[in-house]
Amino acid sequence: GSTLQDAAAESGRYFGTAIAAGRMNDQQYMNIANREFDMITTENAMKMDATEPSQNQFNYSSGDQIVNWALSNGKQVRGHALAWHSQQPGWMQNMEGQQLRQAMLNHVTEVATHYRGKIHSWDVVNEAFADGSSGARRNSNLQRTGNDWIEAAFRAARAADPNAQLCYNDYNTDNWNHAKTQGVYNMVADFKARGVPIDCVGFQAHFNSGNPVPSNYHETLQNFADLGVDVQITELDIEGSGTSQAEQYRGVVQACMAVARCQGITVWGVRDTDSWRASGTPLLFDGNGNKKAAYNYVLDQLNSG
Numbered sequence: 001g002s003t004l005q006d007a008a009a010e011s012g013r014y015f016g017t018a019i020a021a022g023r024m025n026d027q028q029y030m031n032i033a034n035r036e037f038d039m040i041t042t043e044n045a046m047k048m049d050a051t052e053p054s055q056n057q058f059n060y061s062s063g064d065q066i067v068n069w070a071l072s073n074g075k076q077v078r079g080h081a082l083a084w085h086s087q088q089p090g091w092m093q094n095m096e097g098q099q100l101r102q103a104m105l106n107h108v109t110e111v112a113t114h115y116r117g118k119i120h121s122w123d124v125v126n127e128a129f130a131d132g133s134s135g136a137r138r139n140s141n142l143q144r145t146g147n148d149w150i151e152a153a154f155r156a157a158r159a160a161d162p163n164a165q166l167c168y169n170d171y172n173t174d175n176w177n178h179a180k181t182q183g184v185y186n187m188v189a190d191f192k193a194r195g196v197p198i199d200c201v202g203f204q205a206h207f208n209s210g211n212p213v214p215s216n217y218h219e220t221l222q223n224f225a226d227l228g229v230d231v232q233i234t235e236l237d238i239e240g241s242g243t244s245q246a247e248q249y250r251g252v253v254q255a256c257m258a259v260a261r262c263q264g265i266t267v268w269g270v271r272d273t274d275s276w277r278a279s280g281t282p283l284l285f286d287g288n289g290n291k292k293a294a295y296n297y298v299l300d301q302l303n304s305g
């Protein structure tokens with residue numbers, strides 16, 4: 001294949017990007033997105049603060065804009081994210097207990113119902129585990145509603161959009177030896193054992209010099225897949241430049257392609273200048289829309305599989 005999406009499709013995989021609603025009038029951005037990618041994640045437009053700015057008043061305008069563009073161009077969509085401790089609307093941030101639990105479940109139900117039948121995979125719950133060596137849940141207002149809040153969110157999502165894949169999504173879960181990876185793994189194993197509806201695990205894959213692509217990445221993805229879930233690389237970006245950045249990108253593609261249940265890779269933005277990172281050059285296209293070495297290594301690796 002001569003584009004990322006075509007090359008990935010040869011092994012039955014997708015290649016995606018995050019799209020920001022505010023950049024949809026940038027022709028260069030949209031041309032690259034349309035040419036290279038067949039899976040679209042709304043970078044911010046489906047988050048809780050965007051979709052429910054006032055309680056029970058839902059706003060889907062930006063999300064719909066991205067979804068309609070994607071579907072009308074033959075692409076699929078990842079929904080991001082139904083429940084998260086961050087990017088909560090102001091009215092939710094100070095809620096606690098049963099009131100918050102009900103508001104969260106109502107949010108999951110409403111948003112998943114609005115997009116029913118249009119979403120390939122939902123990030124049902126995002127970033128619910130703590131960093132560091134505890135392997136425990138993150139302390140958040142949602143966690144304080146009870147340890148079963150995550151499975152309650154998954155059940156509500158399944159009821160609202162029964163044909164979408166339901167994912168748990170997190171960062172710093174790439175290295176098999178990290179406590180956070182083990183914590184998520186144990187939760188997924190428990191969900192599978194008890195019949196909680198979970199179909200996939202998303203690995204955000206935000207890499208930098210302090211958190212490089214681990215040499216055991218393939219092992220991590222395979223171990224999760226062996227629990228009976230699909231795995232997806234959902235927000236890939238890698239700090240750096242030139243050949244060393246390109247080699248790390250190649251390693252990520254290699255790891256995914258070596259795991260049958262790794263369904264695809266999404267990069268977190270189109271050009272370096274579109275990245276959430278304030279500085280740096282973590283993506284596959286430079287600020288002028290030119291393909292970087294990292295792009296060429298990714299394309300070659302997709303084609304060699």
Ligand code: G3I
Binds near residue numbers: 043235275
């Ligand atoms: O659009 C408003 C603008 O009107 C306002 O003037 C400005 C002032 O703060 O803010 C703009 O919104 C910003 C938005 O990005 C769009 O640029 C928000 O402040 C800013 O918080 C938001 O950052 C996003 C971040 O998540 C927080 O939600 C990034 O774009 C987005 O790339 C990033 O994505 C996250 C994933 O959702 C979860 N995993 C980590 C990943 C990277 O942080």
